[in-house]
Amino acid sequence: MKKDYEKQIQKLLKKMTLEEKVGQLQQCGPSLVGAFEVSFEELLDMMFDGRISQEEFDKLMGTAEQDFHEEDLRAGRVGSYNGIGDADTVNRLQKIAVEETRLGIPLLFGYDVIHGFRTVTPIPLAESCAWEPALWEKTARVAAEEATAAGVHLTFAPMVDVAKDARWGRVSEGAGEDALLNSAYGAAKVKGFQGDDLAKEDAMAACVKHFVAYGAGEAGRDYNRVDMSMQRLWEEYMPPYQACIEAGARAVMPAFNDLNGVPCTVNSWLLRDVLREKWQFDGLVISDSNAIAECVAHGIAADKREAAKQAVIAGMDMDMSSNSYIEHLKELVESSEVEETVLDEAVGDVLRIKFELGLFDNPYRTDKEREQRTMLKPEYRALAREAAGKSIVLLKNENSILPLASGTRIGVFGSLAADKGQMTGAWAIGANPDDCVSLTEALEARKISYRYSADSADMQKTAEESDVLVAVLGEMKEESGEAASRAEITLPPEQLAMVRELAATGKPVIAVLFNGRPLAISQLDKTVPAIVEAWHLGVEAGNAVLDVLLGDVNPSGKLTTTFPAATGQCPMYYAHTNTGRPGGKSKFTSKYLDAPVEPLYPFGYGLSYTSYSYKELSIAKLEGALGVTVTVRNTGEKAGDEIVQCYVQTPAAKRVRPVRELKAFAKVTLKPGEEKAVTLKIPYDSLGYYDWDMKWTPYEGKLKVYAGGNVKDTIEGEIQLS
Ligand code: GLC
DSSP states (O other): OOOOOOOHHHHHHOOOOOOHHHHEEEEEEEEEESSSSOOHHHHHHHHHHTTTHHHHHHHHHHHEEEOOHHHHHHHHHOEEESSSSOHHHHHHHHHHHIIIIIOOOOOEEEEEEEEEESSSSOOOHHHGOOOOOOHHHHHHHHHHHHHHHHHOOOOOOOOBBOOOOOGGGGGSSSSOSSSSHHHHHHHHHHHHHHHTTTTSSSEEEEEEEEEGGGOOOGGGOOOOOOOOOOHIIIIOOHHHHHHHHHHOOOOOEEEESTTEEEEGGGOOOIIIIIIIIOOOSEEEEBBHHHHHHTHHHHHHHHSHHHHHHHHHHOOOEESSSOHHHHHHHHHHTTSSSHHHHHHHHHHHHHHHHHHHHTTTOOOOOOOHHHHHHHHTTTHHHHHHHHHHHHHEEEEEEEEGGGGTTOOEEEEEESSSGGGGGGOOOOSSSSOOGGGGGHHHHHHHHHTTOOOESSTTTTTHHHHOOOOOEEEEOOOGGGGGSSSSOSSSSSSOHHHHHHHHHTTTSOEEEEEEEEOOSSOHHHHHHHHHHEEOOHHHHHHOOHHHHHHHHHHOOOOOOSSSSSSSGGGGOOOOHHHHHHSSSSSSSSSSOOOSSOOOOOHHHHHHBOOSOOOEEEEEEEEEESEEEEEEEEEEOOOSSEEEEEEEEEEOTTTTSSSEEEEEEEEEEEEEETTTOOOOEEEEEEEGGGGGOOOTTTOOOOOEEEEEEEEEEEESSEEEEEEOOO
């Protein structure tokens, strides 16, 4: 039961000066200044303009002192910091806030703990392929234990932006293209981060982001406009944020993008009507980095003063590092352009989360000793390895070439095989790449003899001396994540050339992919008999990949994003509508002249070292939900985990609806020959939709139900809903 701090909040507000109130809304990042006469921004411009080289820039950065704005802090002009992840610095700044400011209000420390802090776990897109909420919660708990030991109070996670366009670099940071999966993923992460009592020293407040529909940026280009019907917004993009708030998330970060012309940062419909009124959210709303100031660039505010005014009136509580509030809010209130009650509401939201975190009673939640003994515990690494193994998706395995028989002479090719630094993926800012295990290191640790060739120089000789050729391909971690959209998502030509050269030897080639997004790998698929999708798996990447290659782990991961056959198909996703002329053989149907209609690998797809069959689908009308039961059998020789998926189609709605919608899933473990009847529940209200007039409409009529191991290979049934 959440405690009520309203009395303490009102009492404190009465004591605060206008400047102290505005100070609570200021979040600083430690900026790199102080070592040179020009500002950090000017230095960046000088580098981009070529006036200084990258090396000169890096050298200057290396000598820069971090500026923590201590004088502003002492003056009560800082309420929070972003990006500080060590106990000593956190405690040093906290001491100034508590002992040297007039009211001693403690600081809130935020950090991007997206997929682990020091024990980096698989990127969210990878981990989502485990379809396992219990696992997602466990890895979030470990992240919270490490991050809070380093002084973090709030993480800017989970990111639950539904992403249907693989060109967008931040598809790596969420749970893929489906609203139900992002909802389940986000809720599990919130519970894992926050635990059962936010005042506990290892509890970390969750900040769900980026509200709303950041993943729907036009053309997959980051920060781009989002323009869609309200029906689509509410049916396909809103649910995960709501699920996270219902799970108890104590903060929300509005997205950089505009929504139908009004930037989320200053969108009062979004931040007040939906978030506060409809969803009754009483937590903190914190801007994305510099986002308030960027409303000037958006073209909705003439200057930062206007942006500050619009943002606070729209319901934005805290300003992350744009300085719009600290520069203008006091004067806006003094001139009555902003009511002081509006300011008090925002300050109240900041104070509330600080009370809930117990910071007034216990501002120093950690110390160096706890930090050092907490990082990278063996049990954390073990969990990271389990999560990595469950995130791997076996995309192809012709003639069961995998798992490798013991004694197979393994040739390994490609620089990513030995590049541990790439294994963390995007948004692993607290990580030390040296903590990661590369594939070659995993082979050495297990004393498996192998031959390695990082480039073409000795490739032929290495291939001659090997039985199986493991080609390690994919993306550098900088090629996904923020500001990393790609217009072409095929493999680089040099990687494809290497694969072709290896295939020409006649030896079987196994492709291992390290990447942060779906890739258009039709060429690769035509060239090799086996493909292992290994994403960016974190500290245990090499061990987890080897566990799968050797069969110590039977791969069970299933795609949560569609793999297009060609980049030009993007955005490509399973829950599409049928159109009046579904793509087919005849000319006048919805298709491309130069690309297939179908994806290369569909949503929910993933192979195993065993096989499964589905039979006997039945549907029962239960209290509040449909019960869909299907019998799943392990028809192979190995035990395995099968992710059973249940989809529906609603062909009698008042608007055209997707040809499939995921409505339930479950993971079952089956021994060889074992079969289980699996029952999945579909709540009746999850079948509703919005009609043309945005009226929520329960579905009535024929409902088609599908169950299987991916969105394509299913058995079906139907039921009449009246
Ligand atoms: C970034 C990201 C956001 C992150 C924030 C703080 O620009 O958009 O996801 O949490 O800045 O680092």
